Amino acid sequence: MDTTPEPPQPQPQPSARPPEAGPERPESSEPSEGAEQQPDRPEHPPRPGYDPPPAHAPRAPWGDGVRFAFGTLTVLPVRGTRWDREAAHAGMLCAPLAGLAVGLCAAAVGGVLLFLGGGALLAAVATAAIPAVLTRGLHLDGLADTADGLGSGKPAEDALRIMKRSDIGPFGVITLLFVLLGQVAALAELYGQDWAHGAVGAAVAGVAARCALTLAARVGVPAARPEGLGAAVAGSVPWRSAGVVAAVTVVGCAVVAVPFGPYAVVRNAFAALAALAAAELLLHHCHRRLGGVTGDVFGALAETAATTALVVLTFG
Numbered sequence: 001m002d003t004t005p006e007p008p009q010p011q012p013q014p015s016a017r018p019p020e021a022g023p024e025r026p027e028s029s030e031p032s033e034g035a036e037q038q039p040d041r042p043e044h045p046p047r048p049g050y051d052p053p054p055a056h057a058p059r060a061p062w063g064d065g066v067r068f069a070f071g072t073l074t075v076l077p078v079r080g081t082r083w084d085r086e087a088a089h090a091g092m093l094c095a096p097l098a099g100l101a102v103g104l105c106a107a108a109v110g111g112v113l114l115f116l117g118g119g120a121l122l123a124a125v126a127t128a129a130i131p132a133v134l135t136r137g138l139h140l141d142g143l144a145d146t147a148d149g150l151g152s153g154k155p156a157e158d159a160l161r162i163m164k165r166s167d168i169g170p171f172g173v174i175t176l177l178f179v180l181l182g183q184v185a186a187l188a189e190l191y192g193q194d195w196a197h198g199a200v201g202a203a204v205a206g207v208a209a210r211c212a213l214t215l216a217a218r219v220g221v222p223a224a225r226p227e228g229l230g231a232a233v234a235g236s237v238p239w240r241s242a243g244v245v246a247a248v249t250v251v252g253c254a255v256v257a258v259p260f261g262p263y264a265v266v267r268n269a270f271a272a273l274a275a276l277a278a279a280e281l282l283l284h285h286c287h288r289r290l291g292g293v294t295g296d297v298f299g300a301l302a303e304t305a306a307t308t309a310l311v312v313l314t315f316g
Contacts, residue, residue, distance in 0.1 A: 156289060
């Protein structure tokens, strides 16, 4: 009997394959770990192992925008939770809502005075005072400071320095006097017809004034200073969004006049358009003279738009 042991059967050794056998490997969709990239790789680069950032920055919820608008443009007890650029974008789109609330509060006070027997002039004074109270007078203060800066005739740096001072100069005092007189005279004329006309006038003025701020915060209008409210909201609203808000504002101002007849509808629409146009003219001048917008300029735009709307509503 042959007792010679059989030679052992060769076992497969995958790790011992010579380097020349590499091309004979089955092709794999994923490169082996540690393998060098060959020059004949596909033309398209491999997909990254992470999701690329979105093309557009995330938008803040509308609730945050409403709180931002009321928290920055009024003293009403609305507590804001976000103050970043996304919240500023949504907040400036909601600015006309804050104006509507201010206008309705002013109209309510004027109506109470008329109900108690006060005259149209007294109701007009109260209606003009309520927006100042609900904004801590910031818009009127901005109007006065902007008038002082522009009226000085000095270069942008010096004009901005004048606007930042706490005192009010002669240009500011004169501007405040005539603007408030114009608002009171227009409201007295509207209340002289009836309370409804005065209330609609107060609401239209409030909405148009804040819509002017939405347009002033559009892309392409820079901030004149690196700090303050102007820098926080400047350029935060896209052109299309600003145009939509302006269109909705004009249509809304026209619709509330439907009970007064077709002429009132046209007059209200024209009043809103004239208010926005007047604010745009002032914005263009401030952009050219100061290099952009500031918080004071925003206040001046709001008061300019409100006064223009009230004056136009008295026509006819």
